[in-house]
Amino acid sequence: MSTRVQxxxxxxxxxFLIGANLRxxxxxxxxxxxxxxxxxxxxxxxxxxxxxxxxxxxxxxxPLIAKLGNTKGNEWSLLVTSFLLMIGSYLRAVPNIFVLLFxxxxxxxxxxxxxxxxxxxxxxxxxxxxxxxxxxYTVSMGxxxxxxxxxxxxxxxxxxxxKTINVFSTVGLLGFxxxxxxxxxxxxxxxxxxxxxxxxxxxxxxxxxWLIALAFGIQSLLYYSLLTWLPSLWQAAGFTKxxxxxxxxxxxxxxxxxxxxAPIIGxxxxxxxxxxxxxxxxxxxxxxxxxLTGTNFVLNAISAIIxxxxxxxxxxxxxIYFQIKTNNIHETAQLSGFAQSFGYAVAAIGPILYGAIxxxxxxxxxxxxxxxxxxxxxxIIQLIINRSRPLKKENI
Numbered sequence: 001m002s003t004r005v006q007x008x009x010x011x012x013x014x015x016f017l018i019g020a021n022l023r024x025x026x027x028x029x030x031x032x033x034x035x036x037x038x039x040x041x042x043x044x045x046x047x048x049x050x051x052x053x054x055x056x057x058x059x060x061x062x063p064l065i066a067k068l069g070n071t072k073g074n075e076w077s078l079l080v081t082s083f084l085l086m087i088g089s090y091l092r093a094v095p096n097i098f099v100l101l102f103x104x105x106x107x108x109x110x111x112x113x114x115x116x117x118x119x120x121x122x123x124x125x126x127x128x129x130x131x132x133x134x135x136x137y138t139v140s141m142g143x144x145x146x147x148x149x150x151x152x153x154x155x156x157x158x159x160x161x162x163k164t165i166n167v168f169s170t171v172g173l174l175g176f177x178x179x180x181x182x183x184x185x186x187x188x189x190x191x192x193x194x195x196x197x198x199x200x201x202x203x204x205x206x207x208x209x210w211l212i213a214l215a216f217g218i219q220s221l222l223y224y225s226l227l228t229w230l231p232s233l234w235q236a237a238g239f240t241k242x243x244x245x246x247x248x249x250x251x252x253x254x255x256x257x258x259x260x261x262a263p264i265i266g267x268x269x270x271x272x273x274x275x276x277x278x279x280x281x282x283x284x285x286x287x288x289x290x291x292l293t294g295t296n297f298v299l300n301a302i303s304a305i306i307x308x309x310x311x312x313x314x315x316x317x318x319x320i321y322f323q324i325k326t327n328n329i330h331e332t333a334q335l336s337g338f339a340q341s342f343g344y345a346v347a348a349i350g351p352i353l354y355g356a357i358x359x360x361x362x363x364x365x366x367x368x369x370x371x372x373x374x375x376x377x378x379x380i381i382q383l384i385i386n387r388s389r390p391l392k393k394e395n396i
Contacts, residue, residue: 007185011125012136014182017175018078018114019137021085023145025107026054027252028168031153035161040097050104055224057108058115058344065116066337070330074124078117079176079183085110086176089169093162110172115340119322120333130323131267138259138316144171146253203331203338208388211381212321213339218378219314220347222283222371226251226307228351233364238295247297247304254305255312262316267324275317276382282310283375287368310375317382318343325390335391 029036033047069077088106091099122133148168155164203209230251234244265271286307293299318339326332354367 008125010178010182010185011121012133014175014179015118015122015133015137016140017171017178018082018118019140020144021082021172021175022111022114022137022141024148024168024171025085025089025111026051027145028148028152028165031149032156032161032164035156036100039095039161040100042097046097050100052348053101053104054108054111055344055348057105058112059341059348061109061112062116062337062341062344064337065113066333069117069120069333069337074117074121074329074333075179075183075186078113078121079179081110081113081117082172082176082179083110084113086169086172089172090166093165093169095162112340116337117333119319119336120329123323123326123332124329131264131320134263134316134319134323135260138263138312138319139256142253142256142259142312146249146256149252150249203334203391206391208325208385208391209335209338211385211388212318212325212335213342215314215321215378215381215385216318216339216343217346218374218381219311219318220343221350221353222374222378223311223315224347225350225354225367226311226371229354229358229367230304233290233367234300236364239297239300243297247300250301251304251308251311254308255310258309258313259316262313263320266317266320272317272320272324272382272386275313276379276386279310279313279317279382280375280379282306282313284372286310287371287375291365291368314378321385325385325388327390331391 029050033042033050036042036050037047065077065081068080084106088103088108088110091103091106094100094103118137119134122137123130126133152164152168155167159167227248231244231248234247235241239247262275266275286303286305289299289303289306293303322332322336322339326335354370357367357370358364
C-alpha cells in the first residue's frame with residue numbers, strides 16, 4: 001500500500017472516529033440521569049444543565065476555534081480539541097458534581113472543535129469526495145449516538161454509572177490517538193502552511209453568512225426541541241412511557257440513512273434544491289401525522305421516522321453549505337464557526353421556549369404548529385441560499 005493511500009486511509013478513520021464523538025457524549029447522559037441524581041444529589045435543574053452546557057460551549061467557542069484553525073492549522077486545532085474531549089469524558093466518571101460539570105465543559109469544547117473543523121478538513125483533504133466524506137462523519141455521528149442512547153442505560157444498570165462513562169469514553173480516546181497519528185504523519189509543509197496570516201473573510205458582514213447561520217440555527221432549534229419534548233408529548237397523548245421512548249428512538253435513528261445520502265445528493269447539480277423541498281415536506285408531514293393520528297402507534301412511528309429523517313437532512317444540508325458556499329478551507333472554517341456559534345445559541349433557547357409555550361397554554365398542538373412555521377421559514381431561507389453564489393468580499 002502506497003504512502004498516499006495509507007495517509008488517506010488514516011485520515012478517513014480519524015474523521016470517522018472524531019465524528020463518532022460529536023453527539024455520543026451528550027446522548028449517553030440522559031439514561032444515566034437517575035443514577036447521577038441519586039449518587040451526586042443533583043437537582044433537576046443541574047441535571048438538565050448537563051445537556052445545556054455543551055450547547056452553550058458550542059455557541060461561545062465556535063468562532064474562537066475557527067480562528068485557531070486558521071491561525072495554527074485545522075489539523076493541529078482538532079488534535080487539541082479532541083484531547084480536551086477525551087480528558088473531559090473521563091473526568092465525568094469521577095463521582096463529584098464539580099468535576100462532572102468541569103468535565104462537561106471540556107467535552108463541549110472538544111465537540112465544538114469537531115463541529116467547526118471537520119467540514120474544512122474534509123474540503124482540504126478530499127476536495128473531490130466532499131459528499132462521500134461528509135456522509136461518513138455524519139453517519140458515524142448519528143449511528144454511534146444512537147447506540148449510546150440505547151446502551152448506556154443497560155450498561156449503567158449492570159456495571160454502574162462510572163464504569164459506563166469510562167466505557168463510552170474509550171471512543172474519545174481512540175479518536176484522539178488516531179488523530180494524533182494523522183497529525184504526526186502530516187508533511188512538514190502542511191504543518192507550516194498557516195505561517196502566513198490568513199485574511200479575514202468578513203463573515204460577519206456578509207448577507208449569505210447570516211442566512212446560512214439562520215438556517216443552521218432553526219434546524220438546531222427544531223432538533224433539540226423535538227428531541228427534548230416529543231417523549232412527553234407522546235405520553236400526554238396516551239402512549240406508555242416505553243412506547244413514547246421507542247418512538248423517540250425512531251425519531252433519532254431514522255435520520256441515519258439520510259445522513260448517508262444527503263451530502264452525496266447535495267453535491268450534485270440542483271441537489272440542494274431537492275433536499276430543501278424534501279426536508280420541508282418531511283417536517284410538515286411528520287408534524288401533521290403526530291397531530292392527527294392519535295394513539296395509533298404505527299402511524300406515529302411513521303411520522304417520527306419522517307420527521308427524524310428531515311431533521312438529519314437539514315443538518316447535513318447546512319454542512320454542505322459550509323463547503324460549497326465558500327471559496328477555500330479558511331472561509332469554510334470561519335463560516336462553520338460563525339454559523340454554529342449562532343445556531344447553538346438558538347438551539348439552547350429552543351427546548352426552554354417549547355416548554356414555556358406548553359406550560360402556559362397546556363397545548364401540545366401549539367408547539368407542533370410552531371414546528372411547521374419554523375420549517376417553512378427555514379425552507380424559504382434555504383431556497384435563497386441555494387440561489388446565492390459563494391461568499392463575496394463585499395459587505396451587506
